[in-house]
Amino acid sequence: MVDALLRNRDALHSVLTRVATAEAATDELFRSMRALSGAPWELLRNSPDRLGRLATFLPSNNLLYSYVLFGVIPSLYTDEVRIRPSARVAPAAMAVHEILGPQLRGLGGGRIIMAPSSQREFLADCARSDAVVFTGQPDNGEAVAAHLPADALLLTFGSGPNPLVVGPEADPEAVTRTVLDARLYNSGQDCLCTDVVLVHRSVVGEVVPRLADALSGVRVGDRRDSGTRVAPLVYPDAVEDAAGFLAAHREFTVRGGGVDMARHVVEPTLLHLPWQDAFHPPEFFSPVVCVMEYDDPGQITRWLRSPEETARGMYVQVFGEPALAGAARISTSVVCHERITFDAEDGNRPFGGYGPRAGSVRRHGTATGRPLLLSAEAGLRAGA
Structure with a gap:
């Protein structure tokens, strides 16, 4: 997977600079390669439960890095990953998927499906998923939670002032x-x-x-x-x-x-x-x-x-x-x-703090603010 990024780094950099500075795009490429390199350690450490389906709301920035963290790495323990790109940057997000998607299909992960869709359409996918990753405003995350079955795992990634x-x-x-x-x-x-x-x-x-x-x-x-x-x-x-x-x-x-x-x-x-x-x-x-x-x-x-x-x-x-x-x-x-x-920040370790509006995990209607990593939460879900 790292090799796939390296072979396509120029094409990916060109796509990323539609929404990021060249300096940030270069950093994002390196962070993505580091996260992929650390994925075997991450999965061995957390022993995540096998998921049937994951639904991911991709953020409107860090398109490649988010695709890796919330799509590629989870595909190693998920049968199907469905990704909804942010409407603001959907063409750039789709371009990342079109570059990497075909090369990743033959590398042993689950299916990664990305397509623009309305929030209502994607919420139907969420309702049929074992886990959901939401990136955006916390109040919108609450609206997503209302559509999920009680046993679904929901990770909401917000933001903080980081003084x-x-x-x-x-x-x-x-x-x-x-x-x-x-x-x-x-x-x-x-x-x-x-x-x-x-x-x-x-x-x-x-x-x-x-x-x-x-x-x-x-x-x-x-x-x-x-x-x-x-x-x-x-x-x-x-x-x-x-x-x-x-x-x-x-x-x-x-x-x-x-x-x-x-x-x-x-x-x-x-x-x-x-x-x-x-x-x-x-x-x-x-x-x-x-x-x-x-x-x-x-x-x-x-x-x-x-x-x-x-x-x-x-x-x-x-x-x-x-x-x-x-x-x-x-x-x-x-x-x-x-x-x-x-x-x-390390893509293979829990991210963020303990503020519930900065990031939280929800199970059975209860939301808890804490640093988040999907594989760790899927491991807890399995009782690991």
């Missing part, structure tokens, strides 16, 4: 590069991107100017160009949401703030906000770096334990904050020490 903490012992220059890596992946269009950067007041005077300078050098252009870091956004509503947020917070703008609605371009932007307990950032899905200044690490733990953040706790990335050292999780957020979410 990045810059503590008093962080290296300002190094952490500047880290923040951009965490925020600008695929122009910010990824659920693992950081939506708020919490900076200790003792270093904010060094970090904010460095971030402003670094953002001024970010190249904006065609997503197919390998030098482009920020490209036109794929989703018009993401442009509209960013424009609305930036207009409402214009007084906090340090750098950027421009939005070209016609070209779907959001300028790389830096905001600097004072601490607000009640501030819960939206999922920007755009190149907006939102800094909020804190005085005491207790503010961070209280914020993460608020009802809003407990519900959507995913990851919290901690750099140079000794008060948070050693913690495995804070409330429902899994702690990444001195690394960002993209470094921590």
Whole structure:
């Protein structure tokens, strides 16, 4: 399977850059190969139950990687995988399947069937499936759950703000590069991107100017160009949401703030906000770096334990904050020490945190928020 990706890497890269920057598409190819290479270990470790049918709602980004995680690897223990591509990117998703599907059929997995369909039509497939993978808004996941039989396994993958903490012992220059890596992946269009950067007041005077300078050098252009870091956004509503947020917070703008609605371009932007307990950032899905200044690490733990953040706790990335050292999780957020979410994510291990709106597994009408991996949940289903 890895060989099939390697043989078709140029064709796949060309398809992926319809919706992703060239840099992100290259990363996605490597992540997909790594996940396939780790699949034998994953299945040996989790001993998943044999599934008759899996129904997968493919997300509108990370098309190849999601196809591998929620289609190809599950096909090794599933008779039939049915995939519904997101209507927003259906032609690109279908192109990935057309490239890889014929080559994967002869490699011992189950059938992988992908076809555009209405949500109503696909819900009928879900109702006849042993397991369902849903990627999208949690409220829509609840609607899917209502159509499933009681014994069906439902995994819902949402998103979280993934705050990045810059503590008093962080290296300002190094952490500047880290923040951009965490925020600008695929122009910010990824659920693992950081939506708020919490900076200790003792270093904010060094970090904010460095971030402003670094953002001024970010190249904006065609997503197919390998030098482009920020490209036109794929989703018009993401442009509209960013424009609305930036207009409402214009007084906090340090750098950027421009939005070209016609070209779907959001300028790389830096905001600097004072601490607000009640501030819960939206999922920007755009190149907006939102800094909020804190005085005491207790503010961070209280914020993460608020009802809003407990519900959507995913990851919290901690750099140079000794008060948070050693913690495995804070409330429902899994702690990444001195690394960002993209470094921590591993396609062969459970993904995410414990916030029910960030990701949950549902059995017999009960939903539980926890890190998710389909093979592990199918193993639990079998009593392994």
